[in-house]
Structure formats: C-alpha cells, structure tokens
Amino acid sequence: MSGNLAQAYAPLLIHLLVALGLSAILLILSSLIGQHRPTREKMQPYECGITPVGDAREPFDVKFYLVAMVFILFDVEAVFLYPWAYVFRELRWFGFTEMLLYILILLAGYVYLWKKGALDWNPSKTQRDRQT
C-alpha cells in the first residue's frame, strides 16, 4: 500500500523539486552574472504611477467595500448558473422556472441597490442627503 502510494506520488515530488531547483538556480545566476546599477526610481516599489507617500493604513472610502460586496454577490449568482446550465436538458421547464424565480429574487436586490444609489460612484447632492 505505502509502496504504491510513494510510486503514485513520485512524479509530483520530482516536479516540485525541479520547480524549486530551477527557480533557485535562476535567481542565483541572475544575481551573480547580472549588472547592478540601482537608481532611486528602480528601488521604488512601483516604477510607474504616483509616488507612494505616507502610511498605507488610512481610511478608505466605504464605496470600495460596497462595490466589492456587490461584485461578490453577483459573482456568486453567476457561479450558480453553471451547474444549472450543465443539467439544463434534464431539468427542462422545471429547472428553467426555478432559475427564473432565482434571478427574479436577485433582480429585486439589484433594483434595491440601484435605487439606493449603491451603483453611483459620485452620488449627486440630493441623493447623498437622502442616504444619510
């Protein structure tokens, strides 16, 4: 049993070792052979974009969280559609009506979000007043 197990997983182990070895060799070689001319720009975490200044731990606008949450919600909804599509032929109209109901319930949530202004990145003055 254990012999078989070792045999079965041996390729995986060899693959792991080769991957680790190769990346180690590449890193070592490039640091040995390569030329080093560090400049101020090169040493920055990001070479393009705005110069990162100050502490990263500052309050973010709550809008980011809202968008992330809405994204996850509708992403998960899409995930549920896949297994349904797979057995669509077997479930026929029953599956179709079930999914329709499911989408309708989500649609209610979507309308709610829309009306609440969760989808507007820059809510107008009146909307902001209504929300608070």
Place this chain on the structure above:
Amino acid sequence: MDTAAFRHDFFLILPEVELALFGLAILLFDFMLGVKDKAGNAVFAMLGVIFSGISLYRLRTFGPEAVGGFNSSIVVDPFFLFFGMIFLVATGLVILLSVRYLQIENEHHGEYYALLLFATVGMMFMASGYDLVVLFLGLETMAISFYILTGFLRHQRRSNEAAVKYLLLGAFSSGLLAYGFSLLYGISAMAEINGPLGVPLQVPRTNLDVVRTALELRGPTDLLVLLSLVTVAAGLFFKVAAVPFHQWAPDVYEGAPTTITAYVSVASKTASFALLLRLFLYAFWPVRVNWVGIIAAVAIASLTLGNFAAITQTNVKRLLAYSSISHVGYILLGLVAAMSGPDGNETGLKGIAFYLFVYAFMTIGAFAIIIVLRRQGLIGDELDDLNGLFQRSPASAVLLLIFMLSLAGIPPLAGFVGKYYIFLALIETGHYYLALFGALYIVPALYYYFRIVVHAWLREPTGEAPTRVTPGQSVALAVMCFVTLVAGIYPEPFIRLATYSLTLPSVLFGR
C-alpha cells in the same frame, strides 16, 4: 424532479416563502413611501406575518405525524408548528410596538421591517430544519439580520458598539458551531463506510437521522463524538446566552433599540432553543449520558450569575438581560430533567415548552413598558426613569407589576406554572438538589424584580408629561397581559398544546 412532489414540498415551506416575499416587497415599496407614510411598511410587514400564520395554521392538517420535505432536509411536525407560532406572534408584537418607537428615534428605513421578516424566516428554518446545513443557514440568516438591527440607531454610539460586539462574538460562536457540524458530518461519513449504513443513503449525510445513527454506533465515550458535541454545545450555549457564554447579552441588550432588545431576548432565544432541543432531543439522544451533568452545571451557573448580577444593575435593559440569563438556567434545568432516566421525562419537556411560550409574552411585555416610556429626549431605560409611573400612567404601572410578578414566578401568573412544571420534572427524576437550587434562586429574583416595581409605584414622579400609548401598542400590551394572566390562571389548554408539540424523541424518518 417530480412536479407533484415539488408542490408538496413547496407547501411545507410556504410560511417561510411568504415572509421572505413580503420582506423583499417591503425593500422595494419603501422607495415609494414618503417620510410621513413610513408606517405603511409596518402594515405590510404585519400582513406578511398574518399570511405566513395562515399558511402555518394550514400545515396542522398533518396532525402529529412528521412530514419531511426536500429530501428530508426540512420537517413539518408539531415541534415546528409550535415554535413557528411563537416566532410569528413575537414578530407581530414587535412590529406593533415598533411604529411609534421608530418615529421617536427618527429612523424611517423600511429595511427595519424587512430585516425583521428575514430574521423570522431564519428562525422558522431553525425550527423546521432536519439537516445540519439547513439548520446552520437558518441560524445565520437570523443572526446576520440581528447584527444589522442591533446597530439600527446609526447616530447612537451605544447602538453601534452593541452591533459590533454582537457581530464579533456571534461570528466566533457560529464558527464553533460550524466546526462541530463539520465533525458530525465526518462522523456520519465514517459510519456510512464502516458501519451498518453501508447501503447507499437516500438522504444526505448531514441529515439528523444519519447523524443520530452514526453517534449511536460510535457511543458516548468516543473522542470524536465528545469533541464535536463540545463545540456544538458551546456554540448553542452562546446563542441562548447561558453562562459561561453570556458576556455579549447585557451589552447588546442595552445598546440595541429597545424593540430589537425585546425581539432578540425572546425570538432569538426561543429559536436557538428550538435548534438546541432539535439537536439534543433527536440527533444527540443516543449519547445523552455524558450531557446531563454538563447541562446541569451550565444551568446552575446561569442561575447564579444571572440572578446575582441582576441585583446590582441600575439600567432596566441590563437588568432584564441578566434576568433572561437566569431564565435560560431554568429552561436548561427542564432539559436536564427531560434527558434523565432511560426513557427521558415527559414532564420536563412539557415544562420547557410551556416556559418558552410564556417567557415570550412576559418578556416582550416587560420591554414594551420601556418602549412606551421612550419619548423625545428620554431613553427611559434607567430605573429612575420609572419613578412614579403609577401617578403618570396607572395602566402601565399595573401592567409592569403583572409582567414583573410573572417573571419572578408568583402564582397565579404564567411564570409560576412554567417553573412549577420544571421543578416537578426535576423531583420526578430525582434531582432534588437541582430543584432546591432553582427554588432558592427565586428569592434574589423577587428582590430585583420588586426593585423595578418599587421605583414605578412608590417613588415620587420625576418625569413630566404623561406618556401616551398608541393603539398599536395598546393592542400588543393587551395581548401580552391576557396571555400572561390566562396561562397562569387556567393553564390547561396551553399545557395540552405544549404536551402535543414536544414529544419524546423518535427516529422521524425510518430507513
């Protein structure tokens, strides 16, 4: 899937479906209502509760038989009907009390009522679920709605603080519970491979019958069984706020809007007890030997801490929080009696069911008096705010007296009958010391309940204008007062209902 079978299953969850639909509709209709007409949401929510109640009532035609649906993942039996009724009545009462309260707090969001209905859906599934996954989902639906409702007074620091505390501790306890459930799933999978369940199952492995068989096979001393039951019990004790998992209760009760405090202390606690009873009386029944001692210890600890901590409180909401912890102790004592002996004890079950039923009415009643006292500029939850209530509003003072006496367990009120049956069950099963403890703790309870009454009846009034009671609030108060009185003076029908609803465990769906 068979359409006829689906229709049958759909009929079984119709009460929940209706509540959820009304909740969704409130979210959308709220946009059409102006600030002045926000009470329309309450009317709509009330309609939802009534429709759901009618559907629930129609389910009684199945009689004492347990009917399974959706591949036995939910079950409709008298147990579910009984708890479903308590949830719906509690929701209805809270809606009646909420309208004016929200106007005073100046929070006009329709989401309040939608969340109330969603929480009720979760509770109903906690009572009807017969599958670990359904039970857990029900619990989370309820809990998440409550986290939001607790923090509903966004402009009050107290409310926000309570919501965050509730969320963090609640998530922690849900994690514990989920961990225990995953272990139970593992146990039932192992039983399926190694044990007599070798035949392919017709139901998922998370079904409570499978869990029960698996636990029976492994026996009560098995390490995995112990580990899973310890984690599940810890999670459940947290949800019902039993010592030593009670710390969240006083803070959450104090900070939450008072209507939500009433709802959390009654509906959430009853739902958690429904889950606890379903698991302990059905799934964990074969391994109950080790459990009687632990539950008795938790019950005594809850009684002790709840009663003594309540004595020193000056805030009525905190005081009632500690008193509710001590009530959990009494109900757990009833569970000890029900689980004792080779065949269990019917009187204990009767006591638990009756106690939970009357607890709902008298506790919402007590909080309702504080809600009625709330007006602009006065929260009304300090003991001194009650001063001279008798001069200001004699009716409220009399009602307060009735609810407090009932909570303390004075005959001929409902609270007494509940305690009587629990003590009777303890004596029947030979737990004389536990009965003695329980009876002795009525003395400190009397002291702190009477402190509230003394403030309301004997102190000179300090507040000004008399409090006005809205028709909705009067209806709610009248219902609660009626049940508290009638269930105490003539408990027969209620006892029969309790006996019918909670029966001793049996395998619901034979395999």
